[in-house]
Amino acid sequence: MNLDNTQSQMRKGILEFCILAIIRRGEAYPSEIIEQMKAAGLHVLEGTLYPLLTRLKNAGLLKYRWIESPSGPPRKYFSMTPEGEAFYQQLAETWRELVEAVDTLTKS
Amino acid sequence: MKKIINVHLAGLLIPMEDTAYDLLKSYIESLQRYFAQEVGGDEIVSDIENRIGELFQERLKKGNHCITDADVQAVIAAMGRPEELGEEAGSLPPTAAPADTIRPRKRLYRDPDDKILGGVCGGLGAYFDVDPVIFRLIFALLLFGAGTGVLLYLVLWIAVPKARTAAEKLEMRGERVDLQNITQAVKEELSGVKNKAQDLGKEAADVFSTRKKKDDSDLGDALREIFLAIFRVLGWVIRLLLIFVGILLIFILGVVLIALISSSAFILPFKMYIWPGFWPGSLFWPAIILVLGVPIVALMIYVIRNLTGAGRAHPALGYTLAILWVLGLVGCLWLACDIGHHFQVKRSVPQTFSLQQPRGNTLYVKWATVDDRHFSYGSIREWNVLLHHRVIVGRDSLFYPNVKVHIIPAPALDSFRIQVNRVASGATSEEAFAYARQLSISLWQEDSVLWIPEMVPIPAGTPFRYQHIEIEIFVPNDKQAFLMGSPGFDEPDWNDEAPDTDAAITHPSSSTPSQSAVSSSFSWKRWAPHWSHQADSVASTQWMDGLFYLFFSLFNIQPK
Numbered sequence: 001m002n003l004d005n006t007q008s009q010m011r012k013g014i015l016e017f018c019i020l021a022i023i024r025r026g027e028a029y030p031s032e033i034i035e036q037m038k039a040a041g042l043h044v045l046e047g048t049l050y051p052l053l054t055r056l057k058n059a060g061l062l063k064y065r066w067i068e069s070p071s072g073p074p075r076k077y078f079s080m081t082p083e084g085e086a087f088y089q090q091l092a093e094t095w096r097e098l099v100e101a102v103d104t105l106t107k108s
Numbered sequence: 109m110k111k112i113i114n115v116h117l118a119g120l121l122i123p124m125e126d127t128a129y130d131l132l133k134s135y136i137e138s139l140q141r142y143f144a145q146e147v148g149g150d151e152i153v154s155d156i157e158n159r160i161g162e163l164f165q166e167r168l169k170k171g172n173h174c175i176t177d178a179d180v181q182a183v184i185a186a187m188g189r190p191e192e193l194g195e196e197a198g199s200l201p202p203t204a205a206p207a208d209t210i211r212p213r214k215r216l217y218r219d220p221d222d223k224i225l226g227g228v229c230g231g232l233g234a235y236f237d238v239d240p241v242i243f244r245l246i247f248a249l250l251l252f253g254a255g256t257g258v259l260l261y262l263v264l265w266i267a268v269p270k271a272r273t274a275a276e277k278l279e280m281r282g283e284r285v286d287l288q289n290i291t292q293a294v295k296e297e298l299s300g301v302k303n304k305a306q307d308l309g310k311e312a313a314d315v316f317s318t319r320k321k322k323d324d325s326d327l328g329d330a331l332r333e334i335f336l337a338i339f340r341v342l343g344w345v346i347r348l349l350l351i352f353v354g355i356l357l358i359f360i361l362g363v364v365l366i367a368l369i370s371s372s373a374f375i376l377p378f379k380m381y382i383w384p385g386f387w388p389g390s391l392f393w394p395a396i397i398l399v400l401g402v403p404i405v406a407l408m409i410y411v412i413r414n415l416t417g418a419g420r421a422h423p424a425l426g427y428t429l430a431i432l433w434v435l436g437l438v439g440c441l442w443l444a445c446d447i448g449h450h451f452q453v454k455r456s457v458p459q460t461f462s463l464q465q466p467r468g469n470t471l472y473v474k475w476a477t478v479d480d481r482h483f484s485y486g487s488i489r490e491w492n493v494l495l496h497h498r499v500i501v502g503r504d505s506l507f508y509p510n511v512k513v514h515i516i517p518a519p520a521l522d523s524f525r526i527q528v529n530r531v532a533s534g535a536t537s538e539e540a541f542a543y544a545r546q547l548s549i550s551l552w553q554e555d556s557v558l559w560i561p562e563m564v565p566i567p568a569g570t571p572f573r574y575q576h577i578e579i580e581i582f583v584p585n586d587k588q589a590f591l592m593g594s595p596g597f598d599e600p601d602w603n604d605e606a607p608d609t610d611a612a613i614t615h616p617s618s619s620t621p622s623q624s625a626v627s628s629s630f631s632w633k634r635w636a637p638h639w640s641h642q643a644d645s646v647a648s649t650q651w652m653d654g655l656f657y658l659f660f661s662l663f664n665i666q667p668k
Binding site for chain 1: 119120139143147148151152155156158159161162165166169186187188189192193
């Protein structure tokens with residue numbers, strides 16, 4: 001059994017949920033999302049974020065607009081769509097159930 | 109010392125070391141390949157490019173002059189390599205129809221997912237886009253073709269790499285490789301040359317028309333690239349030639365091996381006369397097969413790997429083949445030395461025969477055939493008749509034309525004289541004498557006709573040491589001797605000669621005598637080369653004589 005593998009599997013499952021949670025708080029561009037995740041103690045490779053964002057956007061859960069940056073190229077600012085919000089609520093529900101279940105099981 | 113180049117990345121102008129640029133380029137290309145199958149893959153890559161641009165700009169703002177290798181490596185570590193991304197983000201979602209994505213160049217692999225033995229047929233099926241069952245049937249049928257299927261399958265198994273990774277499996281089913289693709293590749297190379305040539309022409313025109321001092325490194329670059337392209341095309345041609353030569357060599361070696369194996373009907377019974385003991389003889393076939401077979405296998409592996417574009421084979425394979433070949437070569441050399449050793453010494457022992465002087469002035473020398481009534485070696489049908497009936501391996505004896513007659517003019521004599529010598533080779537003088545003494549020839553005379561048996565059998569158990577009989581007939585000045593015909597076996601099925609000469613073969617007495625008293629061989633027996641009975645042939649004292657004789661009789665060649 002590979003510990004790293006199991007850990008990354010655990011993280012993988014909640015990645016989309018976390019991204020949605022960050023964007024829900026307000027428009028954000030990728031570097032910002034990464035920063036917030038890092039600040040919260042969730043370390044992921046930056047490269048993982050871009051495919052996920054594109055997939056969420058293509059699924060209609062996110063939308064974006066270009067905003068000129070004070071330094072460098074314009075940035076893609078992502079925000080939620082109503083479908084995204086609904087999706088997020090469902091995920092949040094699942095998350096609460098999971099936390100409860102895992103808590104019950106781990107608290108002996 | 110490093111060159112700094114300006115790179116346009118995500119709308120930014122970024123100075124980079126050229127090595128850093130190469131690193132970044134290959135990284136972005138790897139991302140492009142990784143996301144190529146995903147919907148919106150281009151978007152993902154350009155997002156990542158944007159981000160990299162941003163990170164580089166931050167670095168430059170901190171006061172760095174340019175982006176170095178270390179900077180690029182740091183960025184790659186932060187973004188993650190494609191294989192790391194795969195672990196983090198899980199396997200890619202099912203891709204869109206693979207047909208509209210660009211398929212990679214096709215390569216021959218062994219298919220581990222569709223295999224019975226080594227996946228060779230599965231891979232071949234994927235390569236040629238047909239059902240692998242067809243190849244399985246072909247190999248199964250070849251199994252009956254003297255086991256060539258087994259050899260071919262093993263060679264392919266060794267030569268063709270297994271498709272291990274997903275990328276390799278994709279290549280296995282990739283773009284069709286056909287002549288059109290190859291022409292396309294060559295065309296692209298050539299059009300590259302053409303463009304370069306045009307550029308060069310323009311630059312040269314600039315240089316000469318304006319007479320301006322120009323940076324001639326551009327010119328040098330263009331020239332260099334043209335030469336590189338030419339070399340690439342040449343490389344293609346040379347590679348194709350090498351493959352062609354390889355196939356030709358495989359063909360030739362294969363033919364030689366098959367010829368040897370098919371002539372084993374001759375070599376097998378004959379072998380025991382050359383190597384009567386167990387050891388040298390049993391080495392013969394393994395040595396021959398190794399010496400000829402190993403290059404065939406090696407060339408096949410080389411050609412297959414080259415044709416399929418597979419990389420170098422495992423070095424152990426090369427060493428194994430080389431060692432096997434050297435073993436075979438050592439075996440062959442040892443066998444040759446063994447033969448040489450046993451043919452080192454040549455000795456002759458005289459045999460007495462009292463010749464009655466014929467009443468007339470003429471002596472007719474006639475060959476007595478082995479199926480003559482004077483010999484009782486059983487029916488010719490029981491013999492293993494070989495090589496146009498020049499060599500016969502009987503149940504208990506070996507026959508080959510080993511009686512030579514020389515008719516020599518001797519003006520000093522006043523009557524016919526005959527000298528019969530039994531000659532044999534051996535490892536030592538004693539051995540050679542012993543083999544020579546074993547021979548015994550019985551001549552007989554009917555007044556003016558001297559009958560000479562055309563061959564003397566070598567009993568089984570006695571090794572072949574080129575035992576032969578040399579008969580010298582000295583002819584006085586006023587008399588003459590005729591040698592009638594040449595020795596050989598009768599061959600009823602072969603004969604398409606005119607009936608009268610046919611009769612002459614079986615009844616030599618009815619043939620017209622040769623007009624020459626000295627050179628007395630006939631050519632009317634076309635399957636019996638007349639070189640072996642040149643009257644003036646000089647007896648060689650070399651053991652090689654016997655080997656040459658054997659060799660020439662093997663292939664029915666007539667030496668000068």
